Amino acid sequence: MASEQLVVVGGGVAGCSAALEAARLGLKVTLIDEHPQSLQAMSLDAPYFYGARLAAVLDDASVISERVLGANDLLLECLDAGVEILTGTCCWGNFVPGPNNVHLKNPQLGVADGERSWLIDYDRLILAPGSRDLVLSFPGWHLPGVVGANGASALLARYQALSGNRMVILGSGNIGLRTARLAVEMGVEVAAVVEVASEIRGDPALAAELARAGVPFLLSHTVEKVVGEQEVRGIRVLPVDSSLQPVLSGAQEIACDTVCMAVGVVSNIELAAVSGCRIFFDAARGGWVPEVDNDFRTSIAAIHVVGDAAGTLERMHLDPAVAAEQGRRVARAVASDAGLLDKAAETQSVALEENPLLPSARAWLRSLVAAGGMDVVVCQCEDVTRRELLDVSPPKYLGAGNMRSCGGVKALSPSGQGSQDLIKRLTRAGMGHCQGKRCRDQTIMLLAEATGTDLSRMVPGSYRVPVRPLPLTVMWAGEETDETRRTWPIWLHPVEEGAPGYASARAAESDRAKR
Amino acid sequence: MPAHELRSPIVRSADVVIIGAGLTGLSSGYWLAKAGARVVILEKGRIAWEASGRATGFLSLRGEQPLEASLAVAAGELWTTLDEELGYPTEWMPGGRLWVALEEDRWTELQEICPQWQAAGIPVQLIDTKSARDIVPCLSEQTLGGLHTTRGGHANPQRTSQAFAWAFRDRGGEILENTPATGIHVEGGRVTAVETPTGSIATSTVVNCAGPQIGLISAMVGVCVPVAPVRLEAMVTAPLPKLFDVAMVGHGLSLRQTRRGNIHFNGGPHEWIDVDLTSEPATPNTPIVRNMARRLAELLPSIANIQALRSWAGIVEVTPDQSCIIERLSSPEGMIVASASGHGFGLAPSIGRAICGLVLDGRSPISIDGLGLDRFANLDPDWRLARRWAAGTFNT
Numbered sequence: 001m002a003s004e005q006l007v008v009v010g011g012g013v014a015g016c017s018a019a020l021e022a023a024r025l026g027l028k029v030t031l032i033d034e035h036p037q038s039l040q041a042m043s044l045d046a047p048y049f050y051g052a053r054l055a056a057v058l059d060d061a062s063v064i065s066e067r068v069l070g071a072n073d074l075l076l077e078c079l080d081a082g083v084e085i086l087t088g089t090c091c092w093g094n095f096v097p098g099p100n101n102v103h104l105k106n107p108q109l110g111v112a113d114g115e116r117s118w119l120i121d122y123d124r125l126i127l128a129p130g131s132r133d134l135v136l137s138f139p140g141w142h143l144p145g146v147v148g149a150n151g152a153s154a155l156l157a158r159y160q161a162l163s164g165n166r167m168v169i170l171g172s173g174n175i176g177l178r179t180a181r182l183a184v185e186m187g188v189e190v191a192a193v194v195e196v197a198s199e200i201r202g203d204p205a206l207a208a209e210l211a212r213a214g215v216p217f218l219l220s221h222t223v224e225k226v227v228g229e230q231e232v233r234g235i236r237v238l239p240v241d242s243s244l245q246p247v248l249s250g251a252q253e254i255a256c257d258t259v260c261m262a263v264g265v266v267s268n269i270e271l272a273a274v275s276g277c278r279i280f281f282d283a284a285r286g287g288w289v290p291e292v293d294n295d296f297r298t299s300i301a302a303i304h305v306v307g308d309a310a311g312t313l314e315r316m317h318l319d320p321a322v323a324a325e326q327g328r329r330v331a332r333a334v335a336s337d338a339g340l341l342d343k344a345a346e347t348q349s350v351a352l353e354e355n356p357l358l359p360s361a362r363a364w365l366r367s368l369v370a371a372g373g374m375d376v377v378v379c380q381c382e383d384v385t386r387r388e389l390l391d392v393s394p395p396k397y398l399g400a401g402n403m404r405s406c407g408g409v410k411a412l413s414p415s416g417q418g419s420q421d422l423i424k425r426l427t428r429a430g431m432g433h434c435q436g437k438r439c440r441d442q443t444i445m446l447l448a449e450a451t452g453t454d455l456s457r458m459v460p461g462s463y464r465v466p467v468r469p470l471p472l473t474v475m476w477a478g479e480e481t482d483e484t485r486r487t488w489p490i491w492l493h494p495v496e497e498g499a500p501g502y503a504s505a506r507a508a509e510s511d512r513a514k515r
Numbered sequence: 516m517p518a519h520e521l522r523s524p525i526v527r528s529a530d531v532v533i534i535g536a537g538l539t540g541l542s543s544g545y546w547l548a549k550a551g552a553r554v555v556i557l558e559k560g561r562i563a564w565e566a567s568g569r570a571t572g573f574l575s576l577r578g579e580q581p582l583e584a585s586l587a588v589a590a591g592e593l594w595t596t597l598d599e600e601l602g603y604p605t606e607w608m609p610g611g612r613l614w615v616a617l618e619e620d621r622w623t624e625l626q627e628i629c630p631q632w633q634a635a636g637i638p639v640q641l642i643d644t645k646s647a648r649d650i651v652p653c654l655s656e657q658t659l660g661g662l663h664t665t666r667g668g669h670a671n672p673q674r675t676s677q678a679f680a681w682a683f684r685d686r687g688g689e690i691l692e693n694t695p696a697t698g699i700h701v702e703g704g705r706v707t708a709v710e711t712p713t714g715s716i717a718t719s720t721v722v723n724c725a726g727p728q729i730g731l732i733s734a735m736v737g738v739c740v741p742v743a744p745v746r747l748e749a750m751v752t753a754p755l756p757k758l759f760d761v762a763m764v765g766h767g768l769s770l771r772q773t774r775r776g777n778i779h780f781n782g783g784p785h786e787w788i789d790v791d792l793t794s795e796p797a798t799p800n801t802p803i804v805r806n807m808a809r810r811l812a813e814l815l816p817s818i819a820n821i822q823a824l825r826s827w828a829g830i831v832e833v834t835p836d837q838s839c840i841i842e843r844l845s846s847p848e849g850m851i852v853a854s855a856s857g858h859g860f861g862l863a864p865s866i867g868r869a870i871c872g873l874v875l876d877g878r879s880p881i882s883i884d885g886l887g888l889d890r891f892a893n894l895d896p897d898w899r900l901a902r903r904w905a906a907g908t909f910n911t
Contacts, residue, residue: 100798102786104802415561422677431824469824471821472819472821487784
């Protein structure tokens with residue numbers, strides 16, 4: 001398989017490590033990374049929750065390109081090792097031959113830069129698209145200055161384009177502590193790390209280091225609201241009691257220009273899902289993840305998923321060696337299959353540990369609902385509140401207020417109650433520009449809570465191609481053949497004279513006409 | 516088919532058992548329940564989770580098929596008050612229908628079709644480029660002309676399906692999800708029960724509107740309903756300000772602007788498939804979505820920078836002459852079959868009324884003459900192969 005094509009999607013630690021190791025083992029490798037992203041793409045909060053206040057420097061493509069590539073040493077190593085690298089290129093689809101798609105001859109990856117899209121053939125695919133921010137809502141979360149931890153980290157380190165000086169971080173797990181450390185390093189003051197639990201969740205040593213650097217921790221607190229009209233000017237927080245109920249008398253306001261949601265991260269499974277890889281719920285990996293074996297091979301043998309996209313573990317936030325080793329392990333498996341390496345299938349499973357992400361996210365959500373009430377918007381794109389979501393209200397633009405109430409989510413059929421897609425169809429929560437990246441996780445958690453369904457039994461919303469919003473002019477098939485144009489059907493090629501089988505169909509029809 | 520012993524005990528009874536909770540089944544169930552019948556709808560998967568929720572959302576006028584024109588007229592009337600009738604919004608937009616041509620041969624076709632449709636009683640007229648662009652301001656300057664009618668419109672398939680499901684529930688109807696029909700019991704030439712994995716339901720009337728599975732269900736009682744399932748693709752853009760109301764067909768796409776403002780479009784090459792009795796068929800998208808995006812951009816060049824947000828695929832069944840099959844069978848007595856051949860969305864309100872009449876009175880209040888199975892009496896058993904509609908064939 002040495003001459004065959006390995007494509008790696010994602011230029012983070014896992015993807016770069018896989019590409020580098022594969023190239024060293026003699027494979028022909030192409031690495032695709034969507035960074036540096038265009039401002040338009042970033043404004044849709046994909047892949048990270050960047051929030052709505054991006055620095056003006058992002059308009060300068062050449063400066064940004066230099067910064068983003070310069071900040072990624074592993075990517076430069078890949079370049080030296082002979083990996084073909086496509087930066088600023090997003091992967092928006094993956095088309096795999098299979099049931100009811102047998103005419104497709106070989107798998108094809110859909111990619112696009114800012115101007116055009118094209119298809120890439122591959123023999124083996126390693127998906128390493130990382131994770132996105134788990135975003136929860138509170139009053140004012142739509143304001144410029146509210147960001148996610150992944151978004152803040154990318155803006156601070158890679159793009160050097162976070163326009164803020166004083167940050168409040170929500171969440172004290174490793175992702176929160178890591179973001180606090182990065183902020184301090186980059187000269188951003190951390191006004192507080194707020195945690196709904198009664199103790200710091202992340203690494204004690206790092207927490208102690210941050211405390212020594214003057215970072216205050218506010219435990220057993222939740223968010224009442226963001227303060228500010230046009231952008232973040234501060235945040236009001238409330239203490240919570242042992243049952244997560246807010247204690248209104250303890251409210252305090254903290255001045256800040258940036259609020260960073262660091263409750264947790266969620267695996268980016270959309271490419272694996274649209275490829276048809278089997279997805280399952282695994283609390284130990286942080287939620288819905290692709291089914292993988294010890295070599296990170298999915299249910300589709302030609303596709304591997306590695307790094308955060310295969311499950312987010314707490315220690316991965318602090319130790320890049322975990323993702324790096326996963327990447328190398330996949331590369332060795334691919335090289336072994338190609339006969340380039342004598343290696344038995346990996347028997348050592350990926351170490352699983354207690355993953356506090358989902359219980360913690362649930363505690364945050366409960367406290368935020370108790371503090372903020374039911375009229376907080378959960379879907380920014382389509383303007384859907386918590387109440388409208390759970391009431392399964394038709395969207396406001398229909399003006400259907402005088403029509404019958406369906407009785408809310410609990411009155412849906414049993415399978416409807418567990419279906420994020422059904423609620424999405426009826427309320428439009430998750431239907432908008434950001435393709436659900438901002439509301440998907442809180443929506444399904446709210447639905448699970450409201451119906452008393454364990455999260456593992458919910459059916460999460462499906463993922464759809466393109467997994468990044470793509471302008472029609474970019475998605476556009478530039479290489480369309482004359483054959484495709486000539487044979488483009490007009491509604492199933494209506495019964496045509498001379499077509500095989502035409503005679504019997506038409507004879508039947510004329511019989512009827514006579515009668 | 517000879518009578519056989521029930522494989523599972525009778526656990527309940529109903530006046531009518533409908534097989535398939537797609538739009539045709541839900542509409543039939545609604546009108547029957549409203550008339551006081553005790554109705555159970557069996558659904559192998561989930562309510563309106565396949566073709567009905569994935570449809571274009573057009574009311575088809577059936578100009579090319581005059582035998583269906585009565586159903587189309589009746590549906591058009593029912594749609595005007597359907598929200599009030601059901602109690603839930605369907606997003607019905609009575610914006611008329613426009614076919615446009617960007618190429619000479621298509622324009623010639625529209626000019627030929629126009630008098631035929633007028634003769635069939637459909638008030639269409641040919642319009643020039645300027646008039647077409649008055650109706651759809653973002654339409655390509657390459658447009659050669661169009662065929663327009665103020666009749667017809669479009670609605671939201673997902674909301675409409677759920678509206679019928681809720682309205683059916685409100686009138687006492689019951690839908691059993693994840694409950695496929697696995698057998699139909701016939702005694703003395705009459706339907707007596709439907710078998711499911713959780714027990715049999717005694718009934719004297721079965722309505723088979725199982726969509727792509729209609730042939731497999733009919734075969735249980737020895738009746739051949741010839742259909743070929745096919746997979747089609749659709750897409751939607753991000754929302755835009757309101758541009759046009761009309762349901763449009765042109766440049767190889769069917770498209771509408773939703774009430775929210777998204778452009779919903781479908782069309783393009785398709786793959787013929789097979790289905791089985793109990794599972795939900797796979798509905799993958801293909802690289803064709805890029806060609807669909809290009810066609811929409813060519814048709815509406817001034818909005819070509821809008822983002823595509825989602826694509827999906829769905830499966831419909833197609834009859835040999837691409838017309839509906841609606842019939843109350845004489846053998847076995849008590850069995851009704853209904854397929855809308857892939858254009859059932861807009862006709863669903865009236866097809867449901869027709870079926871309700873067939874069940875309660877033995878006759879449809881709307882003409883369904885000529886839509887029976889007898890027209891296929893001499894159909895070649897290998898018709899799908901002959902037509903190149905057998906599973907695995909592409910875009911034929």
